Amino acid sequence: MKFEPCALTPTQEKLWDDTRTALLWYCPAFSHVFYTMMNEAGSKHTALFTKEVPIAATDGANLLLNPDTFFKYNLRERCFVCAHEIMHCIWDHIGLMHRFHKRGKVAYPDGTDLPYLPKLMNVATDLVINDLLIKVEGLAFNKDWLHDTNIATSMDSALDAYKKVYDDSNGGKGKGPSGEHFDEHLEPGTSQGKDPTSAASERNALKWQTEVAAGMNAARARGKLPAALDRWFNDNILNPQVDWRDKIRGLMARRLGADRYDWKKPDKRLIVRDIYYPARSGYGCGTVVIGGDTSGSINAKTLDMFFAEIAGILEDTKPQRLVIMWCDAKLQRVDEAEEASDLNVIRHKGAPGGGGTKFTPVFDEIAALGLEPDALVFLTDGLGTFPSAAPSYPVIWGSIYPQATYPFGEVVDIPQQAA
Numbered sequence: 043m044k045f046e047p048c049a050l051t052p053t054q055e056k057l058w059d060d061t062r063t064a065l066l067w068y069c070p071a072f073s074h075v076f077y078t079m080m081n082e083a084g085s086k087h088t089a090l091f092t093k094e095v096p097i098a099a100t101d102g103a104n105l106l107l108n109p110d111t112f113f114k115y116n117l118r119e120r121c122f123v124c125a126h127e128i129m130h131c132i133w134d135h136i137g138l139m140h141r142f143h144k145r146g147k148v149a150y151p152d153g154t155d156l157p158y159l160p161k162l163m164n165v166a167t168d169l170v171i172n173d174l175l176i177k178v179e180g181l182a183f184n185k186d187w188l189h190d191t192n193i194a195t196s197m198d199s200a201l202d203a204y205k206k207v208y209d210d211s212n213g214g215k216g217k218g219p220s221g222e223h224f225d226e227h228l229e230p231g232t233s234q235g236k237d238p239t240s241a242a243s244e245r246n247a248l249k250w251q252t253e254v255a256a257g258m259n260a261a262r263a264r265g266k267l268p269a270a271l272d273r274w275f276n277d278n279i280l281n282p283q284v285d286w287r288d289k290i291r292g293l294m295a296r297r298l299g300a301d302r303y304d305w306k307k308p309d310k311r312l313i314v315r316d317i318y319y320p321a322r323s324g325y326g327c328g329t330v331v332i333g334g335d336t337s338g339s340i341n342a343k344t345l346d347m348f349f350a351e352i353a354g355i356l357e358d359t360k361p362q363r364l365v366i367m368w369c370d371a372k373l374q375r376v377d378e379a380e381e382a383s384d385l386n387v388i389r390h391k392g393a394p395g396g397g398g399t400k401f402t403p404v405f406d407e408i409a410a411l412g413l414e415p416d417a418l419v420f421l422t423d424g425l426g427t428f429p430s431a432a433p434s435y436p437v438i439w440g441s442i443y444p445q446a447t448y449p450f451g452e453v454v455d456i457p458q459q460a461a
Contacts, residue, residue: 045092045106045233054109061120062088068121068180070266071275072128074257079250080105080131089124090233099226100127102136102245104233118182122175123224129171132254136230137242138200139163144239148204149350149386156205159214164227166203169194169219177270188221196274329413330361332385333404333420336395337370340423344442344456345393352419353385365413370395373403399426405433421456424448 050058066073077088080103089105099106105127112120130136142148142158149155168188174196176183183189193210194203211218231241258275261267332352334345356364366377366388374394379385401420408415417436424439424446437451444455 045090045094048091048093048109050091050109054113057113057120058089060117061124064117064180065121065124068118068266069125069178069261070264071254071257071261071271072125074260075132075250075253076105076124076128078253078256079103080128095226097224098123098127099228100130100136101228101232101241102131102134102230103241106228106233115184116182118180119184122181122183125175125178125181126168126171127225129175130167130225130227132250133167133171133200134245134247134250135167135200136227137245139167139227140230140238140242148201149353150201150205154390155386156208157213159208160227162207162211162214162218163200163204164223165218166194166207167200167227168223168225169207170196170198170200170203174270174274178268184224186222187224188219190219190221193219196270327361327416329363329365329415330356331404331408331413331415331418332364332366333401333418333422334366334368334389334393335370335399335401335420335422335426336368336374336393337399337423337426338396339399339425340421340442342393345389345421349385349389349421356385361416365411365415367404367407368393368395369400369404371398371400371403373407376407399423401426401428405429408433 062073065076080088089107091107091109093108093110095106095108097108097111105124107123112123115123139160142163143160145158147155147158148163165188169190172183172187172189173191173194175181176189177196193206198206207218208214210216229238229241230236230245231238234241254275258267258272262272332349334340334349336345364379364381364385366379366385368374368377377388379388399422401422404418404420408418415435417438418433419438419440421440421442423443424441425443428449432450439448439451439453440456441448441453442456
C-alpha cells in the first residue's frame with residue numbers, strides 16, 4: 043500500500059522545523075544521511091506525514107510520521123525518534139527483515155535456525171538502536187520506550203539480539219522485555235507503492251556507505267560526533283570485519299539473478315488493486331553447486347560462516363537444484379538440498395576430509411553427473427590442483443588465502459578474521 047500524506051497545521055510546521063534544526067545541531071551525521079538518502083517520497087518536509095502509522099515508521103528509504111502523535115513528544119524526544127528511524131535505514135534492517143520473512147527463519151552460522159517472528163525482530167533491532175542512541179548527547183530517551191541491557195545492547199548484531207529476545211520471551215509466548223514501541227517497520231518500498239523484493243534489490247550499499255562516511259566527517263569537523271557513534275559507524279558500516287559477504291552476494295546476484303517473473307501470470311496480490319505485475323515463476327535459476335574444501339587448512343568455523351551466508355543468498359535466488367560437494371584430495375561426499383536453508387543442516391552433519399587439496403574431483407564429478415550448473419561456488423585456500431581449462435559455467439572462489447592465485451573464475455577474498 044502507498045500511504046496517503048496529510049497536511050500539517052501551522053503549529054506542526056513550526057515544530058517540525060524545530061525538530062530538523064535540533065537534529066542538525068545535535069546529530070549532523072544523521073541529518074546528512076537523512077537529507078541525502080531519505081527524501082524519496084517527494085515531500086517538501088523531507089518526511090512523509092501520514093495518519094496511517096501510529097507514531098513513526100520507515101520502509102528503509104523514507105521516514106513516515108503521524109503528526110497527531112509524533113508532536114506530542116518534546117523536542118529532544120522527537121530527535122531521538124528521527125535518529126532511531128535513520129539508524130534502521132543505515133543498518134538496512136528493513137531489507138534484512140524482508141529476507142527473513144521470505145525464508146520464514148533466521149539461520150545462524152552454527153547450523154541452527156529459529157522461526158522468524160516479525161514482532162520479535164522489531165523488538166531486537168529497537169533494543170540495539172535505543173541502547174546506542176541513549177549515549178548521544180542532545181537526544182532524549184523516553185522512559186516508556188524499549189531498553190533492556192540485560193537482554194541486548196548496542197554491541198549486539200540484529201541476529202544475536204533476536205536470539206536473546208527469542209529466548210527471553212520463550213519463543214514469543216512470553217512477555218519479553220518491557221517498554222513501548224514508537225515505530226513500525228514496513229516492507230521495503232511501501233511509501234512509494236513498490237514491490238518489496240524489487241525495492242530491496244534497488245538499495246545501493248556503496249552509496250549508503252559513502253554518505254554515512256560523509257556525514258561522519260561533517261560531524262567530526264564540528265566536534266559533534268560522539269565517541270560511541272564514531273566507534274559504531276567504523277566497526278559496523280565503514281570498516282566491517284567481514285565485508286566479503288556483500289561482495290559474494292553481489293557476484294551471485296549478477297550470475298544467478300533474483301526471482302524470475304512470468305508476464306503471462308499476474309501477481310494476485312496486486313491485480314486486485316488494478317495493478318498488473320508479473321507473478322514469480324518459482325525458481326530464480328537452475329542448478330547451483332557448492333564446493334567445500336575439506337582439507338586440513340580449512341577450519342570448521344570458516345565453513346560454518348561461509349555456508350550460513352551462502353544459504354541466505356541462495357534463498358533469494360531459489361535454485362531448482364542445489365548440490366553440495368565435499369572434497370580434499372578426493373571427492374568425499376555429495377549432498378543435495380531441497381532448499382537453500384538445508385545447507386546449514388548438511389554442514390552441521392560434518393565435513394568429511396582433512397587431507398591434501400585437489401579441485402579437479404569436483405569438476406570431474408560435475409561432468410560425470412552431466413550437470414551444467416548456473417554457478418559453482420567453491421570455498422578454499424586456493425592451494426591445490428586446478429583443472430587444465432576453465433569450465434563452460436561460472437565459477438566463484440571464496441578464497442581465505444589472499445596470496446593464492448586462480449587460473450579462472452571470479453575471486454572473493456575472505457579475510458582471515460572470518461576464518
